Amino acid sequence: MWARMPETRVVSGEGVSAGPAPMTLAEALRDRAFVANLPGLFAHGWANFGVRTALVPLFIGAVISPNAWVAGTALALFAVGNALALPFASRYADRVGRKPMVVWGLAAGGVFTAMLGLTSAALAAWAVCLLAGIGVGMFNPASQAVIADVVGRERSAGKVVATTQMVADVGSIVGPLAAGAIADAVGYGWAFGVTGGILLVGALAWTGTPDTIARTRARD
Numbered sequence: 001m002w003a004r005m006p007e008t009r010v011v012s013g014e015g016v017s018a019g020p021a022p023m024t025l026a027e028a029l030r031d032r033a034f035v036a037n038l039p040g041l042f043a044h045g046w047a048n049f050g051v052r053t054a055l056v057p058l059f060i061g062a063v064i065s066p067n068a069w070v071a072g073t074a075l076a077l078f079a080v081g082n083a084l085a086l087p088f089a090s091r092y093a094d095r096v097g098r099k100p101m102v103v104w105g106l107a108a109g110g111v112f113t114a115m116l117g118l119t120s121a122a123l124a125a126w127a128v129c130l131l132a133g134i135g136v137g138m139f140n141p142a143s144q145a146v147i148a149d150v151v152g153r154e155r156s157a158g159k160v161v162a163t164t165q166m167v168a169d170v171g172s173i174v175g176p177l178a179a180g181a182i183a184d185a186v187g188y189g190w191a192f193g194v195t196g197g198i199l200l201v202g203a204l205a206w207t208g209t210p211d212t213i214a215r216t217r218a219r220d
Helices: 025-029 032-054 056-064 068-095 100-115 120-153 156-184 190-202 213-219
Strands: none
Touching: 025 032, 025 068, 025 156, 032 056, 032 068, 032 100, 032 120, 032 156, 032 190, 056 068, 056 120, 056 190, 068 100, 068 213, 100 120, 100 190, 120 213, 156 190
C-alpha cells in the first residue's frame, strides 16, 4: 500500500499560500472542550480496551462459569451493543450535538460496568455487557467529533490527535493493572465498581463545558 501511495511534496514559493499553521498541543490544552474530553478518553481506554478484555473473562470464569463460551458470549455481546449504537449515535452527534452522546455514553458505560461486578448468572452478565457496549458506541463517534471540532477542517494537528490516543492508551495499560490488583485485594465487585466510577468521572468532566458542534456549523 505504501508503494502505491502518491508522492507528496511540500509546496513553497512566492504567491503560494501555506495555509493555517498546525494546531499545537499547548493551544489545544487551552481549549476547554479538548481538556474535558481527555478524562473520558482515559476512562474509555481503562474500561473498554483494558478491563473488558483482561478482567471480564477472568471474572466470568471465576464467578459465573468456567466454560469459555460463556465469557466469549459476554465479549461478543459487548461488541454487538457497540455496533448497534454507532449508527444512531453518529447521526445524533451530527444533528443535535456531541456533548449529550459523550456524557450519556460514559454514564451508561459506568453504570453497567459497575453492575457487572454484582452479577452472578450468565444471563445477567450478558445483558449488562450488551448495555455497556451500547454506552461505548454512544461515546466513541461523539468524542472523535469533539476533536475534529476543536481542530477544524483547515488545520493539521498531528500532535494533538496523537495525544488523545496516548491518553486512551495510558488508560488501557493502567486499567487492567490497577483493576486486577483491586480484584486480588478486595474482589471483582470493587474492581468493576472503581472502573465504572472512572467512566462516570469522565462524564462529570464535561460539566459546564459547552458543546463543540456550533464551531463546525459556524465554519460551514
